[in-house]
Amino acid sequence: MNRFHTLFRDPDARAFIPFFTLGDPDWETSLRIIDSAVQAGADALELGFPFADPISDGPTNQKSMARALRAGSTFDSCTLLVAEVRNRFPELPISLLLYYNLLFCQEREGYRKLAEAGVDAIVISDLPMEESAYHVDCLKSNGLGCVHMVAPNTPRDRARTLFDESDAFTYVISRFGTTGADSRLSDATIEHVTRLRAVTEKPYAVGFGISHPDFVRQIWDTGANGVIVGSHFSSMIEHNPDAPEVAIEGICAFIAEVKSHSEARPVTL
Amino acid sequence: MTTASWERTFGELCYGGSYVPESLVHVLDEVQKAFLTAIDDPAFVSRLDKLHREFGGRETPTIRADNLSERWGTGLFLKREDLVHGGAHKLNSTIGQILLAEYMGKTRIISETGAGQHGVATAMTAAKFGLPTDVYMGVVDIERQHSNVRRMQLHGARVIPVSTGRGTLKDAINEAMRDWITNVGESYHCFGTAAGPFPYPSLVKHFQRVIGDEARRQMLEGHGALPTDVIACIGGGSNAIGTYTAFLDDPDVRLWAAEPAGTGLDGTNHAAALTRGSVGVFHGMKSLWLQNEDGQIAPTHSIAAGLDYPGVGPELVELMERGRLGVITVTDSEAVEAFEVLSQAEGIIPAFESAHALAATWKLAKEDRDRTMLMCLSGRGDKDLESYWKLSEGNDE
Structure with a gap:
């Protein structure tokens, strides 16, 4: 059974899902960061394989991926890192985020390796539904969950299909643009995310631009089942090149604060 | 009947296709529909022909x-x-594409350039149409094609240096695509070559x-x-x-x-x-x-x-x-x-x-x-x- 199904069994679940680039800033430190984030209360993980030309990513995650690649990250080293995380946290839902070429080049064998490492689900940032037949087939034959993305300009009917075709959960992109921490949460984002709750009862997680514990709470309050924060953490890693423990402390404090909100449902009058 | 030779993929291995982030799916669909309408619209075709002759100097x-x-x-x-x-031949495509952008009601042009020829062609065409233009260009290319940078600027385009990667065409395309993902509503991506996601390979071929x-x-x-x-x-x-x-x-x-x-x-x-x-x-x-x-x-x-x-x-x-x-x-x-x-x-x-x-x-x-x-x-x-x-x-x- 896919671990995300367990996580989202409760339709009122408020999951917090941090994103980390695997191997940033290096294999060992990356493991420490991920380990600490889970200890601090992360409900699931979204882990990215570094790609040198990430067109959906803003400068922060571009730099994060560049650091990981400079430190020698490869498909196999990232898979090994995932396997180690799985080894430490047998029940934790783990999803991967990749650019398609990284998986396409591995062919079917790559999917088998990821399943063996303990991955639950995979989202591809540059693979729309129309091109995904082979990918979906490989996921299914390896028992991996399929996560489609829904964008602000995805028409309602198409969104419904994407929700229906997703297994595990659906990744809702909060706004137009690349990944990156925003200083505020726009009204358009709140409206877009709120509207989707009426489209599906299936679980979805919202990502892109979310950088403050209050934003996480506001997104949860719209009825979203999960919130993903990535660039904000990559930026902490970037700004503490010689002191990863400072980044870890910041990440854990963020997660602890977020989790203190997660129990409280919004009061409806 | 449509006048375009129009294929989403090529050959048994299905080269081509449209492997883009979800935000661009709807946008590319819009480009494709507008293009198919435009090339069968006599008014569009005759304006394109006139631009080729009078602006481009064809044949x-x-x-x-x-x-x-x-x-x-x-x-x-x-x-x-x-x-x-x-x-250079680049103008054949920029005339067609920017005419299409205007046809679609777009108010801003995004482009990328390697040698600067596509950037120059985009900038001069956009100047004629009165559309603001941002051209992404790798820093290495800016260095080796400096006269083209100045030409683009003279035509009123903003040339945005790209220092990621090796600072060449691939990196400029990355940035142009990021811009497009961000500004999907008003912007048209004037793509430089017969590549990229469907419909660009067919669209650029049609104009070239x-x-x-x-x-x-x-x-x-x-x-x-x-x-x-x-x-x-x-x-x-x-x-x-x-x-x-x-x-x-x-x-x-x-x-x-x-x-x-x-x-x-x-x-x-x-x-x-x-x-x-x-x-x-x-x-x-x-x-x-x-x-x-x-x-x-x-x-x-x-x-x-x-x-x-x-x-x-x-x-x-x-x-x-x-x-x-x-x-x-x-x-x-x-x-x-x-x-x-x-x-x-x-x-x-x-x-x-x-x-x-x-x-x-x-x-x-x-x-x-x-x-x-x-x-x-x-x-x-x-x-x-x-x-x-x-x-x-x-x-x-």
């Missing part, structure tokens, strides 16, 4: 290169796209096929026969597919691609995607890419900034794999030699890109003299003079 001649023909003992004809306004359509007719009228060989240089491949398309149904006409071998095919100092690439998915399409075994796109090099790209348009891959298109690799130094040869023998300075095509043509002439060769002279070389002089000074020391 361009196909001339016999008498001196080289005599020297090589073969027939050599040049399709003079260097005479298009702006100095005027090269081959004219040249085929000009060969029949002026020379009384079709060429035996048609040669074009390949970066992404827009001048190539634009030249070849008219000849695809002429089985006796052999098609040749001149690919940039840089300083040699060993290592990463080349950009020969057809020769050395492997199947991958990047920049919205399945095609051949120069990449490592992990699927990371490789750094590339060519002296010709317009050819310095790790991939190639999907239709060209399919043509090569079914044996319709032959590939000849040309090194930097062979291209520079051809650059000098054309300048001296015919009084025409070719772009470094087009010099690759001439070097390949030269190789064919050495192989077999009994040919009538038509080469697409895709652009003029003024933009490369600074680099050429630097090279010659370096060689003199």
